[in-house]
Amino acid sequence: MDSIINISNQMVLILAFLLICAPLISFFFSLIFKRFASLIAITAISISFIAAIILFIKVWFSKTLHFSIPWIAFNNFDIRLGFLFNDLTVLMLLLITLIALLVHIYSVEYIRKDKLKPRYFAYLSLFCFSMLSLVLADNLFLIYIFWELVGFSSYLLIGFWFTKEKAVSANKKAFIMNRLGDLGFLAGIMIMLSHFHTLDIDALFGSGNLIASSFTSNGMWVSPFNMMPDYWLTIAGLCFFAGAAAKSAQFPLHTWLPDAMEGPTAVSSLIHAATMVAAGVFLLVRIAPLFNESVLIIIASIGVFTAFMAATIALTQNDIKRVLAFSTISQLGFMMLAIGVGDEASAIFHLVTHAFFKCLLFLGAGIIIHELHHLKEKHQLQFDEQDMTFMGGLFKSMPITAIVFIIAAMALSGLPFTSGYLSKDAILISVFEWADVKGGVFWIFPIIVSLTSWLTTFYIFRVVFKVFFGDFRLPQLLEADHHQFKIHEANVWLKYPVMVLAVFCVTFVFSFQPFSLEASWLFNELAPQQHVGGIYHILVPIYINILSLGLLLITYLAYARNKFSFGLEQTWIFKFSYKQWYFNEIYDAAIVKPTLLKAKAYYWFDKNVIDGLVNSSATAIIHISSLANWFDVYIIDGLVNGVASVVERLNIWFRNVQNGKVQHYIVWMLLIMITFFIYLMIF
Amino acid sequence: MRTGLDIAQSTENIIASLSYFVPELIISVGFLLIILIDLFIKRAERLVFIASLVTLLFAAIAYFIQLNIIQTNSLLLFNGMFLHNSYVIGFKLLALFASLLSLIFFNQDRDLKNHPKGINDFFTIFLGGVLGLLTLISSANLLMLFLSIEILSIASYLMVSYTNKEKLQAEAGMKYVLFGATASAIMLYGLTFLYGFSGSLNLYNENIFIAFEHINSFSASLVLLMILAGIGFKLSFVPFHFWTPDAYQQAPTSVSSFLSTVPKIAVFSFLFRLAAPFQLVSIHFSSIILFAAGLTMLVGNVMAVFQKDLKRLLAYSSIGHTGFLLMLLVLPNDSIMSSNLWFYLFAYSITNIGAFMSVAVLDTNFNVKTLEQMKGLGKLNTLIAPCLVIFMVSLTGLPPTVGFIAKFVVFSSLISETTAISFLVPILIVAVLTTVLSLFYYFNIPLHIYLKKPEGLIIKKQKLIFLDFIIVILAIIVLIAGVFPDFFKIF
């Protein structure tokens, strides 16, 4: 492939700089030249996109490239600034730039009326900059830096409408929860640094391959430089996983993602569906060699649990964006599972495909919400434009949106001829194989996974049918005339991006043989030796998809035709799912209950009771901190005052002696002299 | 049959001694002169003041000359009545310097000026007192010691109760005299035993120590304590301090400033001279002194914290400083130690006199007597208030003032002995803690002057008097000596 475009390494370097600098520049410029914000941002991201394409062609199918310059140096280690190019890098670059470009274009229309438009595009650019740099970074320290910057820009974008109470509490929650994970990441970095005296990914996992050269023997984890108890190896793995789990919203750090839906929908699609949340998976793939068996199993089980839990929650939500959010969590769970079973290739593959169809789903939902919002404003109505109970029958009024949405839905549920089919089945297959190898209780993994994938089909098509089929429920719910509510098809700005995305949801982009995973070019490059046939390759796709199709029919009848409804609304299962497994409530109840008794003392706390983990743990801390405060005021200062009181006491004694009577003075004088004298006689 | 001293030899000694005795003679002459002036010339305040000023100046000059022509070895005058060496003269000069300041202060003091009988007798008494303390500094003989202490005491009794219009002043005077008389009577009794043991009044007679080695420590300690009573009364360290606050509060400010500095210089120099022999004769001497020092610092500072009346506050603060200085007495006695003592006394006296002067000026201008009345003075008076603050900083012992250097000198002389002398360390800790404590009351004054808002201060006529000038000079000296102490080490 090199022969096609033959560029030197300097060229690569320059391109890389261009790639990340363009968004950075646009971040500042769109704040300065407010009027052209959108133009600047789009130009910048397209530049990055082009650069990404060239880099992709250059690096894909070829060796790893690594550039770095010194940055910080210490006695026993140094940290460098640098780029690392390998297949993974360029693939991610391409993915991110492409989707980002589309979302930018989409946003032009979406955010047009907002007066904070320049700020919006500035934030988007900042995000692109950090995300791209994260991908390009050649050592863990840099990754950590941009990791946090990504979180920061997501904080900004979630809280973009900062006058909305829910939005600002959501972004705080998101940032702090991510911080919690980042602590793990930082700890991991410390461990690596003190164990290997370098953070360079290439040196650690690539050519240098320090990880391989380190080994554990009789309870010690030995590296060329250092040795420490072997549990640190496990801890290191778990630390990094904690970081990844927070970013990719894995249980138990997942509750921030649904709240993050307070941000603009375009943002949700780019950051909280396609790219940022995938960073966790990306990181884990990068450092996969580090993980030992126990860590892998933990990752796998958390992944599978998250996938299942999120899917069940998604079943019953009525807020369309929430459904999508939980489906994202669930899909990320799949990827984690893939990593857990040691099949990074499928994880990345699914990451890519999922990025496209999930982004598409969000944008489609965005269009609908956008339209309904206009409707709402035009007629001064009072309803929640994200609630699916008001929708229905929109196929007629916005066919294109409907079609692309359905394509994406099929991809998500992994039906044939869609990209999802390949990637998802890849994961399923490897899970089955893994369970086959391990045997025993590990068969529970494939069972749950298949269950989850059917649930996926169910909930996503529930959405499809609720929204696009049946008839428009808004009028009858508001007892209004049917005809005054006109829903229009999206205009070009919104339309074309989604159509482009729809293309990427089809099998043929990735593989020319719709049913063979091995044929996919992407997969071949990432993991050539894997999946060389086997019984599961035949069985798994078939039985999964047969059942999926069956489910599809049921869903259709239930939600589109309303032939029947599952009378579950009152059962605890439904509630359990609808309440999102009561996670927020559990998190609250842990600490909130006792607090409510003292609500007077902590009246301000009540304001924040509602929103879950962050605040409730905050309460715990605030309990302690108010205690600490009390300690400060009464104990430490109290000691000081205690000294003062001692002085006062002394003073009172001396005063009594100094009582103004001269003869008493003389007596005292004699007494003290005699005391001295006695002292002298004794000693 | 014991033979007396050879007459010829002794007379010859006396004649020889006279030349060394010039300054004291000058003062005695001045003393008589002033009495005469007062007798024969009417309305002679100014003249008397000038005369006494000139007397002191002459005496000082004479001492300077002596200091320069002094030969290293110290000699005894008048058949062992006085000691004569650089050490003695150094302290005499310091005492004279302080007395000069006090003299100017007396002349400016409102209470003394407005006295019906006029101020002339006061100057006479004052000169007598000065003579007494000069002889005390150099006295080498029990008789001389007692004599000079008595002269000093009588003079101070009279000075304290010179103005006696008010009930309280009379009361203070009476307490002072009764307490003082008792103390000196006790000392006298002790002295007689000292005489009895050694059979000689001469302090520099080696057989004092021989005698002390023979007698038991019981009577030795008893005698020691008794002698300390009289000296302690002058220095006002615990337990001989009771009179101090009462007397200082009610005496005219200038007198308080005199009492708080000049006698201390004299007595300290004398006691320090005797410290070495005492340390020899009684192993317990240093422990007594250290105890007294610790107690004194504690009492002085603790009592000062809660004082409202400025002069009473300064009285207690001076007690505290005495305690601090007492610690020096336990050190091996050599020229360097004495120069440290000298420096501390120098620092202490200029600062203290300055403080008293500023208080007096503020009193005359705004008639403030208590802390409460000082609120917001800083706004009204921009000259004296800052100086007062400087003096307070110096008394606290913070850089860049001479007080800090002095404190540091004392600390460093003591710290080098911590291993040698038992339980010096706890006393040092007491010293440090009381230093921190002293911050409280010293900085109460700036606190009231600057930090509090003025409430109902009556501004009386605020004409700049000569004293303001002196105060500013003193403040500047305090600062300069704080930065370049070397200039002020005259010996």
Next chain:
Amino acid sequence: MGLLSILIFVPLLFALMILLLPKKYSQSYKYFTVAVAVIQLAITAYLYYQFKTGTAFTGVNQLDSYQFKEYLPWIRLDVGKFGALQIDYLLGVDGFSIPLLFLSALVMLIAALSSWEIKENHKGYFSLMMLLNTAIMGVFCALDIFLFYVFYELMLLPLYFLIGIWGGVRREYAAIKFFLYTLLGSVFMLLVIAGLYFSVIDPVTGNHTFDMVHMMNPQNYVPDGIFSFLAHQDILGIPARLLGFIVVFIAFAIKVPIVPFHTWLPDAHVEAPTPISIILAGILLKVGGYGIIRIAYSIFPDVALNLSFYIGLLGVVSILYGAMVALAQTDLKRLIAYSSVSHMGFVLLGLASLTSEGISGAMMQMISHGFLSVMLFFIVGVIYNRVHDRYIYNFRGLATHMPIYTGFVMVAFFASLGLPGFSAFIAEAFSLIGAFNSESINGLIPRWMAILGSFGILLGAAYLLWTLQRMFFGQLRVKEESWLIKLKDLNAREILTLVPLAFFAILLGVMPSLVFNIINSSVNQFILLFT
């Protein structure tokens, strides 16, 4: 008359000028102050630029490898059997002092710029501020421990008055509390200094010396000195060197401040006028840290080595405790004051690790906290000057009302909660990394301390973001309607003040080598003291 002397005494000169100038020019005083600060900034920048690094310029315990040295014999007082007090006017800088000098100059400029708010008694205020300036510069330049002490104490007086006269409601209490705390520490330190003097001799002249550089070399100790390495003297049954270290350490720990010696800080900050809180947070806390490095650690390395576990523990406790107390505050200024306690904890933790990265991190933390805390306090000052209120719940949704202000607030907040790209992140990360490495490098402090300490970062995010949410986001709502008029957005001067701070915070975040390269050789030399 070297540059350092000029640096130190220029403010004094101007102070005299201000004192002599008649009152009617009182409006010009602040311009004098600014001028002085600019001059000093120029000088320090020049010094920083001229500063040479490498094994020949390590400083620490090599007297001849200090730079810009100045020497004058100063005081020669006789004390005791040990001969004359040999006190010298000895100045010099090494890698530890030069960045702090620059920082101080900058902070002084900011303080001068924020002194516009001072309404009454300009003469006193500005001359005291000059005096303070002199003292601060002196502290960082002095190599003679007596000189150091003189400057160190000299800082107290002006601060006492600056807090006490121009302060808030409970200013008298705050002023005296601050004064007492510091004095209690420093007077005991005076004893130790005297003791050190008698146990150290100048190898050249052979008589005792106050030169702290000589005190750092064991061979300069007289065998029977109190603090001699060889003769293990006891004071009150405690080893003398241990006692000495503890005394000195506490003296500076009070300044830093480290839990539990910190309670003066919130009061002082809350009552002090904005410029003084800026100086307090920006410089004085650093004096504490500098003192610990320069005196406590360098002169008593053996003790420091043995105690580093407890010192690290103190650091961790300060980090968490400070952050938690900050979380409970409802007064914005108090909150920031406690956040300083938390941030300075990292300095101690990094220092205790005695690894090059840890110490560099600690130094970096001091500098970055210098910029950031100044920024934070200035931000508080902005809002306080406008409506004289700092109660967090009296403000809501300021972002819509004062966008530029909110912008700077966000920069300051995110910088100090350790967002990468800002200096604080580098500083805290490397303090923690150093603390973590310590166990495998020299086994001084256990790994869990670093892990525990890193929770400080989380808590920092918690209280700062919460404040952001409470005060700046949401619907606009303030206590009184009239405030909306008073609460104008930043004016040019304020922006001019904040921009350089933000700039430096980012610059050091992106190019930490600017500091690390300067201090590196000194840090390595410093570590050699402990081996």
Next chain:
Amino acid sequence: MISLQHFLFIAAVLFCLGIYAVITRKNAIQVLIGIELMINASILNLVAFAKYDVINNNGQLFALFVIVLAAASVAVGLVIILNFFKRVKTIDPNKANSLRG
């Protein structure tokens, strides 16, 4: 034969009586008298010790000086007490306790 001990004993008794008077009498004049007693005790001592002096008559000399000084100080004391009486109309030293603390 009266030995030194007798003199010293008498003197001690005198001294104690003096102190007793000083601390118990409710009359300033009597306090002064007490002080006088103490001084006289010392005088007695001096004269008694003088017998054993290496130089002649030193003790007696001292005694003379003491007598004179005692007279002087008592005179001063009396003046001051008188003045106090003028102001306060009492000479009970314990009534003079308005200066305290």
